Amino acid sequence: MRSLFRMLGRALGFAAAVFAVAALAQGPVEVQFYYPIAVGGPIPKIIDGYVAAFEKENPGIQLKPIYSGSYQESIAKALTAAKSGDPPVMSILLSTDMYTLIDEGAIVPFDDLVKTADDKAWLKSFYPAFMENSQTGGKTWGIPFQRSTVVLYYNKDAFKEAGLDPDHPPATWAEMTADAQKLTKRDASGKVTQWGVEIPSSGFPYWLFQGLAIENGANLMNAAGTEVYFDKPEVVGALQYWVDLVNKYKVHPPGIVDWGTTPKDFFERKVAMMWTTTGNLTNVRANAKFDFGVAMLPAMKQRGSPTGGGNFYIFRKSTPAQREAAFKFIKWVTQPERAAQWGIDTGYVAVRADAWDTPEMKKYVAGFPAAAVARDQLPYAKAELSTHDNQRVTKVLNDALQAALTGAKTPAQALKDAQRDADRLLRSYR
Amino acid sequence: MTRTREWIYAWLLLLPAMSLLALFTHYPAIANLWHSFHSTARANHPSVFVGLDNYRSMVEDPIFWQALKNNLWYAVGTIPLSIALALLMAIWVNNRIPGRGILRLAYFTPTILPMIAVANIWLFFYTPQYGLLEQFLGSLGFASHNWLGTRSTALPALMVVAIWKEAGFFMIFYLAALQSISPQLAEAAAIEGASRAYFFRRVTFPLLMPTTLFVLINAVINAFRMVDHVVVMTRGGPDNATELLLYYIYEVGFRFWDSSYAAALTMVLLAILAVVALLQFAFLERRTHYQ
Structure with a gap:
């Protein structure tokens, strides 16, 4: 019997020791965060490097980065976790997920965390084009981090072969059409061996289409995310031009052009010009075995491109200490030098103007001027399509675009139907 | 006493499997049915009972009907062909031919590969202009075709991958x-002078019926369950031409966050599978001989 008591006593002592250790371990603030990977490159290594450097400077904070898959998988995981009551403290998610996250009550605005003059200056330092997708109703819900725009990549060798000036990429739709006609090569039987231009249309065609619409003089939605303008004449005209590239000018492959294989088409010289994200810059630089150029998207009534990519969000279900810690990290990682290095390492657009004045960035741009094209395009960039019930509204537009591109509907009819469906979805948010 | 003990013993043996089934299959199915009668909870709108509203909006949802139609075509297109092909290959590699081990392995390889990887490979097979299929057809003088990017060929292209x-x-x-069928039967048939086709029709095929039933049920379930390649290759596009029921449920549930509507859609999928399984058991069971 006595030995039993002794055992019990020992067990209790052991348990107490374990609890003591656990209590000590609770000392630092733990900040879990999700991050997706959407472009090539050693992203996890870079993120782990940031985390280690930040923790060294801030011993009271323990960051737990978790790779969460694609953007789509990340929002699914983050929202599922939020619904089950155990979300990460912060997460990098698409800037367009803002309304969804607000409607789900999953995130908190940054306004309560921005207190000092320094903080306020920091918040103002980002490019306004990126903040459009980060603010609504007078509050800031997201902080730009891995952001991009659409640019035009072109094969300079193909330009030379076609008798075009390789240093003069198309600046207008008319020029792009004319160049594409010269760049489209057919063999003796009339089969196309090289297309003039590709605008990918699988997965999220709305993003590239938005570039066309802005260039034609209209964006697709209002700033409150409650109205869309799919059936405006400018928007219909933009889709008509895309369809014309295929059917009328025959310089763009018919059917749906896959987003994922478009860069490969470009490397294989099956297409001379492609529209894709600036995030592909590092990929193209590594894989194109010819001299290539990067240009702003061509203008119709104006230049234009949607922004894209991911923002930092802070989740509601977190302690004040965790929010402060997350905020500290977000500020730390968006400092000019780091924003610049992140842009150089990944191909994303450095999110603030002063990042482009850092010595590293200046050196990089001097050796690789293509990197600055996205920055130069930013003054013309507009917010990416984002509304309440965003994924559904976006799908309505995607389906309409694909219907028009595959010839099932005329552009006007497809967009009229899309407007009707989107209005029905957005009614309850007005 | 012994009877009671046996009884307890039996239930104890059943308990682990039963509780797992109840926890991960029966309870979710019932909870799902319950959710399908409620609205989706949002930040400021808690979930309320809405009766059949979700089912009513389903009737009016053209994408649901498109997905259902696509899925039926997908089932009709993939099930008989994959089973016929399986039988043909099995008979072929059951023969004593040189290198049959390698042949068997070759036929089995697609099964071992993960669907996501397979879909990525096929994505490049189907790529216009320089994809494998295009190169092959191009060398025969056919015009280039965008297999996954055209409404009429996108779903058949996915069906080929599934088969x-x-x-x-x-x-x-x-x-x-086939290997469990006694060779004496073939010898006896040969002595009686039965042709190979007759032997297959009257002896081999009836003896394979239990296998066919099993395979058929699996094939039906897979036709409604396998959507990995849709995610990789088309994401339901172009314009919902390859939208399958389960992929639509995923979209509604985890992209649109309309979990109640997704629950209602899931009930439809469950009902379809239940009906198909019942029909198969009712009709085929009678024609099946178990040894």
């Missing part, structure tokens, strides 16, 4: 069944 993936898996079952 290619499934046939090898079903072949294994047929192969095992």
Whole structure:
């Protein structure tokens, strides 16, 4: 019997020791965060490097980065976790997920965390084009981090072969059409061996289409995310031009052009010009075995491109200490030098103007001027399509675009139907 | 006393499997039915009972009907072909031919590969202009075609991937069944002068019926369950031409966050599978001889 008591006593002592250790371990603030990977490159290594450097400077904070898959998988995981009551403290998610996250009550605005003059200056330092997708109703819900725009990549060798000036990429739709006609090569039987231009249309065609619409003089939605303008004449005209590239000018492959294989088409010289994200810059630089150029998207009534990519969000279900810690990290990682290095390492657009004045960035741009094209395009960039019930509204537009591109509907009819469906979805948010 | 003990013993043996089934299959199914009668909870709108509203909006949802239609075509297109191909391959590699081990492995390889990887490979097979299929057809003088980017060919293109993936898996079952058929039957038939076709029709095929039933049920379930390649290759596009029921449920549930509507859609999928399974058991059971 006595030995039993002794055992019990020992067990209790052991348990107490374990609890003591656990209590000590609770000392630092733990900040879990999700991050997706959407472009090539050693992203996890870079993120782990940031985390280690930040923790060294801030011993009271323990960051737990978790790779969460694609953007789509990340929002699914983050929202599922939020619904089950155990979300990460912060997460990098698409800037367009803002309304969804607000409607789900999953995130908190940054306004309560921005207190000092320094903080306020920091918040103002980002490019306004990126903040459009980060603010609504007078509050800031997201902080730009891995952001991009659409640019035009072109094969300079193909330009030379076609008798075009390789240093003069198309600046207008008319020029792009004319160049594409010269760049489209057919063999003796009339089969196309090289297309003039590709605008990918699988997965999220709305993003590239938005570039066309802005260039034609209209964006697709209002700033409150409650109205869309799919059936405006400018928007219909933009889709008509895309369809014309295929059917009328025959310089763009018919059917749906896959987003994922478009860069490969470009490397294989099956297409001379492609529209894709600036995030592909590092990929193209590594894989194109010819001299290539990067240009702003061509203008119709104006230049234009949607922004894209991911923002930092802070989740509601977190302690004040965790929010402060997350905020500290977000500020730390968006400092000019780091924003610049992140842009150089990944191909994303450095999110603030002063990042482009850092010595590293200046050196990089001097050796690789293509990197600055996205920055130069930013003054013309507009917010990416984002509304309440965003994924559904976006799908309505995607389906309409694909219907028009595959010839099932005329552009006007497809967009009229899309407007009707989107209005029905957005009614309850007005 | 012993009877009671046996009884307890039996239930104890059943308990682990039962509780797992109840926890991960029966309870979710019932909870799902319950959710399908409620609205989706949002930040400021808690979930309320809405009766059949979700089912009513389903009737009016053109994408649901499109997905259902696509899925039926997908089932009709993939099931008979993959089973026929499996049987053919099994009979082929059951013969004593040189290198049959390698042949069997070759037929079985698609099954081992993960669907995501397979879909990525096929994505490049189907790529216009320089994809494998295009190069082959191009060398024969055919015009270039955008297989996944055209409404009429996108779903058949996915069906081919599914057949290619499934046939090898079903072949294994047929192969095992063929090897369990006594060779004496073939000898007896040969003595009686029965032709090979007659022997197959009257002896082999009836003896394979239990396997066919099993394979058929699996094929039906897979036709409604396998959507990995849709995610990789088309994401339901162009314009919902390859939208399958389960992929639509995923979209509604995890992209639109309308979990109640997704629950209602899931009930439809469950009902379809239940009906198909019941029909198969009712009709085929009678024609099936178990040894």
